[in-house]
Amino acid sequence: xxxxxxxxxxxxxxxxxxxxxxxxxxxxxxxxxxxxxxxxxxxxxxxxxxxxxxxxxxxxxxxxxxxxxxxxxxxxxxxxxxxxxxxxxxxxxxxxxxxxxxxxxxxxxxxxxxxxxxxxxxxxxxxxxxxxxxxxxxxxxxxxxxxxxxxxxxxxxxxxxxxxxxxxxxxxxxxxxxxxxxxxxxxxxxxxxxxxxxxxxxxxxxxxxxxxxxxxxxxxxxxxxxxxxxxxxxxxxxxxxxxxxxxxxxxxxxxxxxxxxxxxxxxxxxxxxxxxxxxxxxxxxxxxxxxxxxxxxxxxxxxxxxxxxxxxxxx
Numbered sequence: 001x002x003x004x005x006x007x008x009x010x011x012x013x014x015x016x017x018x019x020x021x022x023x024x025x026x027x028x029x030x031x032x033x034x035x036x037x038x039x040x041x042x043x044x045x046x047x048x049x050x051x052x053x054x055x056x057x058x059x060x061x062x063x064x065x066x067x068x069x070x071x072x073x074x075x076x077x078x079x080x081x082x083x084x085x086x087x088x089x090x091x092x093x094x095x096x097x098x099x100x101x102x103x104x105x106x107x108x109x110x111x112x113x114x115x116x117x118x119x120x121x122x123x124x125x126x127x128x129x130x131x132x133x134x135x136x137x138x139x140x141x142x143x144x145x146x147x148x149x150x151x152x153x154x155x156x157x158x159x160x161x162x163x164x165x166x167x168x169x170x171x172x173x174x175x176x177x178x179x180x181x182x183x184x185x186x187x188x189x190x191x192x193x194x195x196x197x198x199x200x201x202x203x204x205x206x207x208x209x210x211x212x213x214x215x216x217x218x219x220x221x222x223x224x225x226x227x228x229x230x231x232x233x234x235x236x237x238x239x240x241x242x243x244x245x246x247x248x249x250x251x252x253x254x255x256x257x258x259x260x261x262x263x264x265x266x267x268x269x270x271x272x273x274x275x276x277x278x279x280x281x282x283x284x285x286x287x288x289x290x291x292x293x294x295x296x297x298x299x300x301x302x303x304x305x306x307x308x309x310x311x312x313x314x315x
Contacts, residue, residue, distance in 0.1 A: 034239045036225065200216055
């Protein structure tokens with residue numbers, strides 16, 4: 001009995017430390033510079049999430065690798081998936097089981113049953129472990145079958161990206177156009193859409209308009225925006241972005257995966273980026289002076305849908 005009591009005490013201490021440490025880890029990972037995407041690289045680019053996009057005239061330096069992404073290396077991007085911390089695809093099946101186990105334990109503590117109040121003895125612990133193992137393997141087999149059944153036939157995955165012919169070749173925008181022989185043709189109206197989205201996404205971020213962001217970006221990107229907005233709110237701050245103007249943009253690569261189109265572009269633009277006190281309006285970070293920014297943005301479009309922001313990388 002003494003051994004079991006000591007074991008329960010150790011496990012209880014570890015679980016409490018884990019529960020207390022997770023919010024800290026989430027806050028650290030969600031912190032970012034002021035403007036949307038400032039200083040960080042996150043999102044998904046389908047099967048190319050972990051491959052560096054080609055450099056362009058606008059963004060000649062290599063883009064930073066993703067620091068936050070729902071996409072695991074070698075796994076398709078779940079760009080339309082939702083879910084919280086434990087439900088992200090990056091956490092895997094064990095993350096879901098751990099969430100349920102930890103959640104049940106914490107509820108038991110709240111209601112006076114103790115973290116392991118439902119585990120009456122060694123036999124109960126062994127039984128629980130067996131049940132968790134069975135659930136894990138059954139769900140894993142089901143997931144493998146589902147992925148094989150629904151695996152899309154990818155086309156043009158090895159095609160070369162569009163070359164860049166330089167900036168300001170289109171009288172209507174600052175985008176330079178690539179070759180029309182690209183695996184996915186990007187038309188002039190697409191470039192106009194990218195330029196419009198650049199301004200609208202920055203504006204929605206500045207206004208803390210989450211519903212608008214849900215229209216303009218993938219659920220994954222919106223989840224990151226919400227985390228960063230909440231972090232600013234907790235500090236009593238709000239980031240105000242204005243005067244967004246595209247100076248130059250060009251296409252790094254465009255491709256199709258199943259029924260989803262992707263386009264990655266180098267963008268150089270100016271904007272006024274300032275963070276102010278939520279009550280007094282006093283500037284605490286940034287200034288009224290416009291700054292110049294170069295980033296790599298990826299957009300996706302599903303069949304019959306509109307372009308949405310799916311990734312931002314620092315150049």
